Amino acid sequence: MRDLPRPIPPHDAHTHTVFSDGSASVREMTLAAEAVGLDCIAITDLAGPDVGSIDAHVDEIERVAADSEVAVLAGVELPILDANGLLALPGGDLGRLPLVLAGLDQETAGIATDVPADRSRLVDRVFAAYTAVVESGHVNVIARPFNLGRFPAPLTPDELPRAWVRDLARLMADCDVMLELAADAWWWQPDLPAVDFMLQWVPVLQVFARHEVRFVAGTGAREPAAVGNNHFTRRIMRMAGIELSQLVNLRGIARRRRT
Numbered sequence: 001m002r003d004l005p006r007p008i009p010p011h012d013a014h015t016h017t018v019f020s021d022g023s024a025s026v027r028e029m030t031l032a033a034e035a036v037g038l039d040c041i042a043i044t045d046l047a048g049p050d051v052g053s054i055d056a057h058v059d060e061i062e063r064v065a066a067d068s069e070v071a072v073l074a075g076v077e078l079p080i081l082d083a084n085g086l087l088a089l090p091g092g093d094l095g096r097l098p099l100v101l102a103g104l105d106q107e108t109a110g111i112a113t114d115v116p117a118d119r120s121r122l123v124d125r126v127f128a129a130y131t132a133v134v135e136s137g138h139v140n141v142i143a144r145p146f147n148l149g150r151f152p153a154p155l156t157p158d159e160l161p162r163a164w165v166r167d168l169a170r171l172m173a174d175c176d177v178m179l180e181l182a183a184d185a186w187w188w189q190p191d192l193p194a195v196d197f198m199l200q201w202v203p204v205l206q207v208f209a210r211h212e213v214r215f216v217a218g219t220g221a222r223e224p225a226a227v228g229n230n231h232f233t234r235r236i237m238r239m240a241g242i243e244l245s246q247l248v249n250l251r252g253i254a255r256r257r258r259t
Contacts, residue, residue: 009230009237011040011250014077014101014143014180014218019057020046022222026064026072032224033070040250041227042099044075044143044218048088055092071254075099077143083110083125085132087139094138098253099216101180102133103143106151115153122153127164134168134177141178141216146204149189156189157200165204169211178248179208181233183219198239205240214248 015029016022022029026043033041043061047054058074065072075097079088087102094100106112110125126148133139148155172179189197208215221227236242 007037007228007230008234008244009181009217009247011038011042011217011247012219012221012228012230013040013042013073013075013099013141013216013248013250014044014182015041015221015227016045016077017043020051020077024224026061028224029221029227030064030068030070030072032221032227033072034068036228038070038228040071040073040254042073042075042216042218042250044077044099044101046079047076047090048079049090051090053091054094055096058092058096065254071251073098073250073254075101077101077103078139079103079105080108080129080133082108083129085129085136087133087136089138099141099250100139101141101143101218102139103145104129104147104151111148112151115151119153119155119159123155123159123161123164126155127168130168131171134171134175137175139177141180142172143180143218144182144185144188144220145179147182147185147188149191154189154191156192157197157204160204162203162207165207166211169208169213172208172213173211176214178214178216179205181205181215181217181236181242181247183217183230183233185236186232198236201236202240205236205242209240209242209246215242215246216248216250
């Protein structure tokens, strides 16, 4: 029997370990990537000033990478702290990390807390935060983009002004900041049936694709069993017409960093 092809997408660009809120070690997450046939896994734990220096964690990732059959990238996920795009920067050398993700979370001031009553002001704040993060120079991936459905004032993809999405896409392309195709994107819109969410989400992704924003596929896995579970991502790529060639070659990034 011939071997089956590698999974599509072939990488997982967003995973967490016991360094932050995951349940497994770097080695265990890497073994999971090997088991499901991925080309590359990125370890992108949540970080910030409260976790101390990331250098020892990066050292561990690089040690595991040296003995792994799959490429392993050291990364980090930075919470966006407020509507001005302030980032929770950790101690240590961010220059060692080929992937630096940033995303809104349940504590983002002005968006998830202290929410304005006027929804147009809320939309302003969301795009202002993303714009500032892209322009900061610290980040090369927007994680869990527009994950607004579980916030106190939920926003759906249909409520995102397309002109603003277009402007953000152009800025991301100019700054070489990638967009995560999040495997749990549907989960962030609990009031929308999955099919309805996809019908709203696809046109947003198509704007980014038309403006040549590059993509990464990430699961946000916090345990080995979730690594590489990109079935939803594959489905949404097909619906949006996003080709495999529009995904960043993470294995290529890992190879360049080892030479």
